[in-house]
Amino acid sequence: MNISLLSVVGYLVAIAALVGLNAVILVWLERKVAGHMQFRLGPMEVGPHGILQTLADGIKLVSKQLVIPDEADKPLFLLAPIVSLVPIFAAMVPLPFSETVQAWELNIGLLLIIALGLLNTLGILLAGWGSNNKYALLGGARAVAQILAYKIPLLICVMTIIMMTGSFSLRDIAIAQKDTWNVLYQPILFIVYIITVTLETNRSPFDFSEAESELVAGFHTEYSGMGFSLFFLAEYSYMFIAAGLATVLFLGGWHGPWLPGVAWTLIKIYSIIFLMMWFRWTFPRVRIDQMLSFGWKILLPLSLINFIITAGVLAL
Amino acid sequence: MMECCYIKEVVKGFFSLCTGMRVTMGNVFTRPATVQWPRESAPLPDRFRGHIMMLADDATGYPKCIACTSCARNCPSQCIIVTGKKPEGAKKKMADRFELDFTKCSLCGLCVEICPVGALDFSRDYALASYTRNDFTTMDLLQELGSPF
Amino acid sequence: MNRPIQPTYTLDKVGEENFALNLGPQHPGTHGVLRVVLHMDGEYILQADPVLGYGHRMQEKIAENMTYPQALPYVCRMDYLGALSYNLAWVLAVEKLCQFEVPERAEAIRVIATELNRISSHLLWWGAFLLDLGGFTPFLQALTDRERILDILEEVTGSRLTYCYFRFGGLPSDVDEAWLTRVLDFIKEFRDRLPRYHDLVTGNVIFHHRSKDVGVILPFDAAGYGLSGPILRGSGINFDVRKHEPYSGYDRYDFEVPVDQNGDCLGRYNVRMAEIEQSLRIIEQAISAIPEGPVRSKVPKLIKAPEGEVAVAVETPRGQLVIYIVSEGGKKPYRVKYRVPSFANLSIFAKMAKGQLLADALAILGSLDMVIPEVDR
Ligand code: SF4
Ligand code: SF4
Numbered sequence: 001m002n003i004s005l006l007s008v009v010g011y012l013v014a015i016a017a018l019v020g021l022n023a024v025i026l027v028w029l030e031r032k033v034a035g036h037m038q039f040r041l042g043p044m045e046v047g048p049h050g051i052l053q054t055l056a057d058g059i060k061l062v063s064k065q066l067v068i069p070d071e072a073d074k075p076l077f078l079l080a081p082i083v084s085l086v087p088i089f090a091a092m093v094p095l096p097f098s099e100t101v102q103a104w105e106l107n108i109g110l111l112l113i114i115a116l117g118l119l120n121t122l123g124i125l126l127a128g129w130g131s132n133n134k135y136a137l138l139g140g141a142r143a144v145a146q147i148l149a150y151k152i153p154l155l156i157c158v159m160t161i162i163m164m165t166g167s168f169s170l171r172d173i174a175i176a177q178k179d180t181w182n183v184l185y186q187p188i189l190f191i192v193y194i195i196t197v198t199l200e201t202n203r204s205p206f207d208f209s210e211a212e213s214e215l216v217a218g219f220h221t222e223y224s225g226m227g228f229s230l231f232f233l234a235e236y237s238y239m240f241i242a243a244g245l246a247t248v249l250f251l252g253g254w255h256g257p258w259l260p261g262v263a264w265t266l267i268k269i270y271s272i273i274f275l276m277m278w279f280r281w282t283f284p285r286v287r288i289d290q291m292l293s294f295g296w297k298i299l300l301p302l303s304l305i306n307f308i309i310t311a312g313v314l315a316l
Numbered sequence: 317m318m319e320c321c322y323i324k325e326v327v328k329g330f331f332s333l334c335t336g337m338r339v340t341m342g343n344v345f346t347r348p349a350t351v352q353w354p355r356e357s358a359p360l361p362d363r364f365r366g367h368i369m370m371l372a373d374d375a376t377g378y379p380k381c382i383a384c385t386s387c388a389r390n391c392p393s394q395c396i397i398v399t400g401k402k403p404e405g406a407k408k409k410m411a412d413r414f415e416l417d418f419t420k421c422s423l424c425g426l427c428v429e430i431c432p433v434g435a436l437d438f439s440r441d442y443a444l445a446s447y448t449r450n451d452f453t454t455m456d457l458l459q460e461l462g463s464p465f
Numbered sequence: 466m467n468r469p470i471q472p473t474y475t476l477d478k479v480g481e482e483n484f485a486l487n488l489g490p491q492h493p494g495t496h497g498v499l500r501v502v503l504h505m506d507g508e509y510i511l512q513a514d515p516v517l518g519y520g521h522r523m524q525e526k527i528a529e530n531m532t533y534p535q536a537l538p539y540v541c542r543m544d545y546l547g548a549l550s551y552n553l554a555w556v557l558a559v560e561k562l563c564q565f566e567v568p569e570r571a572e573a574i575r576v577i578a579t580e581l582n583r584i585s586s587h588l589l590w591w592g593a594f595l596l597d598l599g600g601f602t603p604f605l606q607a608l609t610d611r612e613r614i615l616d617i618l619e620e621v622t623g624s625r626l627t628y629c630y631f632r633f634g635g636l637p638s639d640v641d642e643a644w645l646t647r648v649l650d651f652i653k654e655f656r657d658r659l660p661r662y663h664d665l666v667t668g669n670v671i672f673h674h675r676s677k678d679v680g681v682i683l684p685f686d687a688a689g690y691g692l693s694g695p696i697l698r699g700s701g702i703n704f705d706v707r708k709h710e711p712y713s714g715y716d717r718y719d720f721e722v723p724v725d726q727n728g729d730c731l732g733r734y735n736v737r738m739a740e741i742e743q744s745l746r747i748i749e750q751a752i753s754a755i756p757e758g759p760v761r762s763k764v765p766k767l768i769k770a771p772e773g774e775v776a777v778a779v780e781t782p783r784g785q786l787v788i789y790i791v792s793e794g795g796k797k798p799y800r801v802k803y804r805v806p807s808f809a810n811l812s813i814f815a816k817m818a819k820g821q822l823l824a825d826a827l828a829i830l831g832s833l834d835m836v837i838p839e840v841d842r
Contacts, residue, residue: 037340038605039349134486138508138823204599205671213494213597214824282340282665283333284672285599287824288508298326329670339665340602349609361616363638365623392535424538424629429637430766438623 011104015092019237026236027054029270030277037281064225069131072222076130081223081230084123087116088237095244096171098254098261109170110158113245117200120238121147124202124209124219127231131222139218142288143202143209149295150199156303157193160186160310161249170245174253181252186310190250192303194275197242199291201235203276205283206291213285243272354443365423366439370414370457377462380435381411387427387436395420396427411458418444418452483511486823490519494597494827497837499811503818503826510826513818515811520841528801533559533768536801538629540788543805544839546589548628549582549618550781556631557712558777558788562770563633571635571760572714573751577648578618578630579713580744580751584655585614586782587737587744590834594734595666597831598675603666610658613651620644633768635761645752652745659742667738676730680817680829683728690816691809694784695740696833699733701726706780718750730832737834769796783807783834807839 028043028051035042043050068077094109096102106112121143128140162168164185165176183190199206210218220231247253247268254261256268286294351358370379383400395417400409428436446452489500498519504512524543528536540555541548553575560567592607615625621640622630630636666672682692687700697704705722707715723739725732776789784806791800810833818826 033344034601036344036348038602039343039346039609040605041348041350041352044352134484141507207599211599211824213599214827216492278337278340281602282336283600283669284595284603284666284675285824286671287675287822289822290674332668332670332673335664336666336669339661342661343602343606349612358616361620361623363620363623390532390535392531392538422538422542422627422629423624425623425637426534426538429632 011093012089015089018092019088019233019240022240023233023236024054024058026239026273027057027232029274030280033274033277034281037278058229061225061229066225066227067222069133069222071132073130073132076126077222078227080123080127080130081227081234082123083126084120084234085230085237087119088234088241091116091241092237094170095241096174096248096253097265099175100261102171105169105171108168110162110168110173110245113170113241114155114158117238117241118147118151120200120202120234123231123234127223128209128219131219133222135215135217136219136221139209139211139215139221142211143219145288145292146199146202146206146208149292150196150299153192153295153299153303154196154200156300156307157189157196158249160189160303160307163307163310163314170248170253174248174255177252178255181250181255183250186250186306188302189306190246192299192306193246193250194272195299197246198276198279199295201238201242201276203239204280205286207280207285208288208291211285239273239276240269243269243276246272360440360442364438364440364442365425366441367418367421367423367444367455368416368427368436368457369439369441370411370461371435371437372461379411379414379458379461379463380433381414381431382433382435383409383411384432386430386432390426390430391421392424392426393417393420393422412463414457416455416457418455419449494830495837496593496831496835499835499837499840501814501818501830503823505823508822508824510818510821510823513815513826515814517811518841520838522838522842524842525801525803529798532796533770533798534633536798537632538627541627541629542838543803543842544781544783544786544807544836545626546586546836547582547782548626549579549622549630550779550786552629552631553579553713554777554779554781554786554788556633557779558775558790559633559768559770561777562773562775562790562792563768565634565764566762567635567713568759568762569714569756570639570758571762573755574621574636574640574760575631575713576715576718576751577645577748578621578628580748581614581618581648582628583782584741584744585611585618587741588614590737590782591662591666594828594831594834595672597827598672600666600672603662606661606665610655613655617644617647617651620647632761632764634764635759637761639760645755648748649752652749656745662738667734673731675824675828676734676832678727679730679825680821680832681727681729682813682817686813686816687728690813692784692813693806693809694780694782694834695733695736696784696810698722698724699736700728706778706785710778712777712779715747717754718747720747720750730828733832733834767796770794770798781806783836783839784810803842805839805842807834807836808842811835811840 032042043053046052046056068074091113093104094106094112124143125140128136161173161182164182165173167173202209210220215221220228223231247265251268254265256264370381372378373380381398381400383398385398388396388398397413397415398411399413400411402409425438428438483504483506486503486505487500488503489495490498495501500516500519502514502516503510524539527539531539537552537555540551544551588607588611592604595603618628619625621644622628682696682700684701687697687702693704701724703722703724708722720743723736723743725735770792772792772794774789774791776787778785778787786806787804789802789804790798793799814830814833817829821829
């Protein structure tokens with residue numbers, strides 16, 4: 001393999017631009033979706049239909065003072081948002097946008113993304129511990145407890161797909177769905193995947209670690225300005241990656257008629273993100289112990305049964 | 317049987333979630349309730365209670381107030397200061413100072429109701445903002461009216 | 466004294482793992498300046514001590530230093546969500562003390578306005594409760610409908626929140642036909658929109674799991690702690706001041722008192738939702754049978770109450786409000802006592818929160834429908 005320094009820098013810049021742009025669009029979209037689902041309009045003032053609102057907010061956040069609480073564990077406190085954000089740059093690398101547009105084809109891309117997804121939790125835990133705030137600590141602890149509920153069903157989902165395709169490479173998985181998308185074979189698995197991914201990205205109805213009405217703002221209670229915006233950036237980027245993974249695993253990646261591959265990928269990704277926003281603005285929050293039992297009693301059996309049936313069908 | 321109930325619960329729960337999502341999607345297609353203030357504003361009802369204001373006598377353009385001070389005495393928050401004297405040649409007193417401390421006013425309307433000559437009314441002025449509170453601690457209600465003094 | 470208030474507590478389990486968590490006075494889940502000191506073992510609450518008084522305004526003392534009409538606007542500021550009920554209680558108390566007559570038309574309009582106020586209060590509670598459970602859309606859905614009630618009430622009272630509309634002996638101003646039609650239109654539209662509320666929340670499986678069997682109050686406790694309103698009825702005790710000690714002509718209307726036997730958050734929820742529908746019924750009946758005539762009887766301009774004492778109970782959206790006035794004659798009351806529902810209702814929170822998860826404790830607090838300025842007075 002032949003990687004020049006220049007291309008690495010080029011990819012990094014492209015990914016950084018994607019992360020930034022994605023967050024700008026998603027924050028705006030989220031506010032718009034929330035607004036219209038609640039008989040409101042959402043941002044309307046900055047730019048046409050408020051499209052530049054996020055930019056204005058971003059500038060405001062960046063120019064704000066970074067307040068570090070006196071009693072906080074300063075190194076951890078500062079490290080936490082970065083720990084949350086950095087893995088994204090790595091996780092974006094193996095994500096294929098079309099046959100040709102992909103930062104780097106890795107034959108274990110899927111594993112990389114799944115593993116890096118865990119680092120987000122580490123960031124949350126560090127933030128919770130480092131801010132020396134009881135609410136933040138509870139948020140961090142919840143995020144760790146949450147892993148137990150979703151990681152296993154998520155892995156089983158992914159395993160099923162890997163079993164069907166016989167490859168860890170995201171590109172191969174997408175190519176294998178040229179004719180029929182996996183979601184048609186595995187509708188239940190798709191639902192399980194969406195639920196676990198909502199859990200993984202800390203989105204309502206599973207937003208335990210922020211849980212506004214319970215924990216004020218959870219793990220980022222003490223963060224202001226830049227730290228807060230980095231967490232935001234991370235959250236939306238994880239959503240993007242999770243939706244990108246769903247696109248490749250279930251929705252046939254870049255395959256689709258008429259439009260070019262990249263467009264199809266983006267359309268699918270943003271539809272899934274819209275679905276997750278739709279969840280958020282519809283449901284009340286699940287209680288944490290209920291979520292754990294939901295993970296073990298419903299998600300796990302469902303995905304396992306699915307796995308076994310798939311294995312059986314494949315063996316025939 | 318247990319399993320059957322369990323699965324039924326799960327399926328029922330799933331559909332209840334779908335119903336909820338249908339409602340929110342329905343919301344998207346209903347007209348938003350937002351009024352884009354300040355570009356447009358919601359209609360003010362007739363009985364809207366803004367801060368109180370002094371009415372002018374139609375004939376003279378002077379304030380109607382006869383400085384009987386019953387509004388000041390009846391105000392629960394003691395936010396009205398009114399003094400008056402007789403203009404030269406007139407029979408009745410007339411207010412020469414009528415100040416409202418709007419920061420204390422509870423907009424209860426007792427002053428409006430008690431006034432024997434109907435000199436007070438609620439204004440329709442709701443967009444009040446200022447950089448100092450002094451603008452509201454002593455609002456001179458006679459300012460815009462003519463004065464015999 | 467600058468010493469901070471130290472709640473007295475004994476911990477059942479003392480260990481390294483326990484910690485005290487200050488819930489409030491600024492916390493999105495406490496709906497105001499209520500502070501609850503929670504002693505926690507992880508996510509479980511060992512003990513909850515509500516600390517009150519951040520919004521104490523000496524309402525009773527204020528009322529004792531004011532003439533009867535002057536106290537009127539203050540009374541309405543205790544419970545900002547059900548201001549008209551407070552307004553009604555005060556005028557009823559003074560009317561009873563001074564034996565003022567109230568024309569029937571005024572009574573009917575009072576009932577209409579108070580019931581509208583009750584619906585708006587329940588709607589806001591509905592949204593805020595769901596907000597406590599983590600759903601945001603219900604809050605704004607309730608607010609859009611509540612806004613229309615506020616518009617309707619604003620048209621007659623002139624204000625949107627802390628109404629001060631009733632006067633001794635009636636009302637300061639009559640309502641017109643157009644307003645009554647507007648109320649009827651609203652009822653019709655609102656009935657159409659109520660299924661949306663049930664679709665979005667009542668049937669929702671997550672909501673069900675969050676509220677069923679959470680924070681159960683036994684009827685014995687409910688009566689013992691002096692709870693009232695939907696919380697009492699949610700525990701299976703049928704008591705509603707409007708039904709059992711009718712005032713302001715409530716005995717003329719045909720309505721039911723919804724009761725739920727479960728005593729949990731869901732029970733209280735169901736009671737309130739059913740109450741909204743009963744309120745709609747009451748308003749309809751009141752409008753269809755509204756008598757013609759004056760809205761204010763002859764009342765002296767300067768109110769001097771005779772010597773005596775009087776107590777009046779009113780069903781506010783949160784429960785039974787009792788206003789007790791002792792008069793020694795003269796323009797001002799000698800002693801005023803408010804028995805406010807939220808205060809009594811909050812008293813059971815410490816007992817219920819014990820041993821619960823933090824999330825459940827907040828759901829319970831939400832289901833109690835607290836208005837903290839009312840608790841603190
Ligand atoms: S409205 Fe009430 S508080 Fe305001 S000035 Fe008049 S009497 Fe006083
Ligand atoms: S009650 Fe009327 S007339 Fe008397 S002082 Fe007040 S405004 Fe003037």
